[in-house]
Structures are given as C-alpha cells and as structure tokens.
Amino acid sequence: MADSEDHVWRLANTVHGKDVKLAGGGKSRPLSPSGKARLARIVNKAPEVMVKVTGRSRGSAGHLKAHMDYITRNGKLHGETQSGERITDRDALRGLHDDWVAKNDFGSKGKNPENATQSVGIILSMPPGTPPDRVEAATRTWARETFGGKYDYLMARHDDTDHPHVHVTVRAVGYDGKRLAPGPADLQQYRERFAHQLRRQGVEAEATPRQARGHVRKASRSPVHRVERTGNEPRVRAAEKREVRKETAGPKPPAPHDWSRDIQARQDSIKRAYLGHADELEKGPQADRQLARDIRRFVAEMPVALTRKQAMAVELQKVRDQHPGRGSPLPPAGTATPAQRVQEPSRPSGPDRGDNAPTRPKGR
Secondary structure, three states, X not given: OOOHHHOOOOOOOEEOOEEOOOHHHHOOOOOOHHHHHHHHHHHOOOOEOEXXXXXXXXXXXXXXXXXXXXXXXXXXXXXXXXXOOEXXXXXXXXXXXXXXXXXXXXXXXXXXXXXXXEEEEEEEEOOOOOOHHHHHHHHHHHHHHHHOOOOOEEEEEEOOOOOOXXXXXXXXXXXXXXXXXXXXXXXXXXXXXXXXXXXXXXXXXXXXXXXXXXXXXXXXXXXXXXXXXXXXXXXXXXXXXXXXXXXXXXXXXXXXXXXXXXXXXXXXXXXXXXXXXXXXXXXXXXXXXXXXXXXXXXXHHOXXXXXXXXXXXXXXXXXXXXXXXXXXXXXXXXXXXXXXXXXXXXXXXXXXXXXXXXXXXXXX
8 A cells, every 4th residue: 555655646735625735835755666656657547446435235124135135146146254254145145144234233232223324335446457356356355454353344256347346345333333434535545455455466556536647527426427328418417507508608707716726726736746756856867767757748648627517618618609699508418528528527447337236225
C-alpha cells in the first residue's frame, strides 16, 4: 500500500468546503523510489483498480439470504470465509446465513433495529485481460489484511463478465460490536491496498483518486447509469438540462459558483504538484529526466476540469452559435458531445450490470 509520501498529486486540503493553499508555493520534496515508481504508473496510465460498496442487506426477512444466493449463484459458485472455509453448497450457505444473523443480534446486545444492516457488500474489479486467478488471490490477501480478526466475511469470484471481479460480503457487526461503515477515505485506502496486492501478483495496477487524473465529475450512480445505457434520459439529467438552459438564457453568462472555482483551484494545485516533481526530476539521471518528460506530457493531456453542468452549458452555447435564434435542445442522453469528450466522467473500470444489481430481492 502506498505511504502518505507517495501521494504524489498532493491534493489540496479543505476547510468547510474551501481549498487551503498549499504551503511552500507548490515546491516538491525529493521523491522516494516508491514515489517515483508511483508517478511512472500514473503518467503511463496503469490500469486503475475498482473497489466499490455495492449495497447493504438489511433486516432479517430474507434480504441477507438473497444477497448470499446472488454472489454464490444459489450455492453453485464456491464461497470462502475469513477462516478459509469453503462454502460449496446451499445447505452450508444457509448455515452461514443463520450464524451471521444470530451473531449480529448478539453483537448488538439485543439492540438490533428492525431494519439494521446485516452485511456490507463490496466488489473488487479489474479491466478485461487481467488474469482472474491473480485478481482472486489479491482479493483474498486484501480481505484478510482489511477485515481479518475484526469481521466475518464471505468472498466469491465471478467470471461472467469481461471484467474479472470478486464479491466480498462482510458481516456488519464486528467482533468488537462496532458496525462497519466505510467512508470515502476508507474506500481510497481499500483501493490502494488492493492495487498493492495486485502488483505483488505481478499485475500492473494503480489506485489514484479521480481528481489526480484530471477528472472532477463523479461517475453516475448505478440506477442512473443503467438508464443511460438503454439510451433513455434519466430524470436527474433532464432536470440538469432544464437548469442549464435557464442559467444560460440571459445575455450574460452566469458567474461561476464558489464550488466551481474551488474545483478549478484544486485541479490547478494538482498540476503544480506534478510539474514541481518534474522540475526536481530534471536535475537527476537519465531515467529521472525521462520521467520528468512523461509527467509534463501527462499534465498537458489532462482534460479540462468541467463539471457535468458546465459541459452541458458549453455544448448548448455551441448549438446556439451554430443556429442563432433557434432554441436547439441539448442532445439526448447517451449521445457523446464535443464538450463531453473534453472530459468524460471517470467511471472506474468495473463489470457490467451484474455487479451493480441491487442486493434487495424483488418486491421489497
């Protein structure tokens, strides 16, 4: 896993949503060998790992059971627990389910709300072409390092998509009675640990935040993404377009929001950090100078930092410039526009709809 000194992009800190200026005028400390290696992976665009919380099973009326059935394909796929026990049939799966429900209730000392979380589902995935056996081996070590001695878990590998991936379902109540509630910082740590384990398996992998790659827009939430894949327009996107048309209808473009300026300031600080490293590396041997050139190329190719609504506004203005006086609509969902190609949303490499399927059974 990367050390803090290997966070070579140096994301700006925030206080109450405001960016804090970087100390030292953006100057960089000498890079460690591991820092140089990480920079090389970033600028050469090593495959990015995906670690995602897919959902939570709640209550005691079959939701956890349905989720366990889903990740093991009703017991047809072998599961593996934190102790290394192999779950090879549906009877063993039912026994594990009952054990988890009882342990959660006992761990909560009888204070288990009716809709309390029973398990947290996590998926770990890599792009097509990654050897599935190595993804599974890296996940096994990742799960042991992350949850071993603290939480029960069940993992199962899926080979039904081009993206090799493993589901890890973690019992929500830990051995100390605390509930698992991973936040953004935890997920980034999970990604870095997974990338580290993949590299130990001989698989090139990285785990940089999307901002460090020049992307400011979050990927669409799973329900929105599924609607977009059908070519239809989600309601949230239609509402965004109406808001963009309203904001850009006046004779003068609207002033940028404070948060928009903060996003741009953060991206500028990231670029300065990269270029600061390049300045230092240019003083070194040939290998360092080559890395400096690669860094400058990477920064020059970073996409323009536009939010989704800003990209819509750019495209709408282009349409108006081409057709003066005509209120041409924005293109429908699923249509790639020039403004969208300026900066595509950074969707992590991951499997298809099967991985984003809700864990809640139908009818609930």
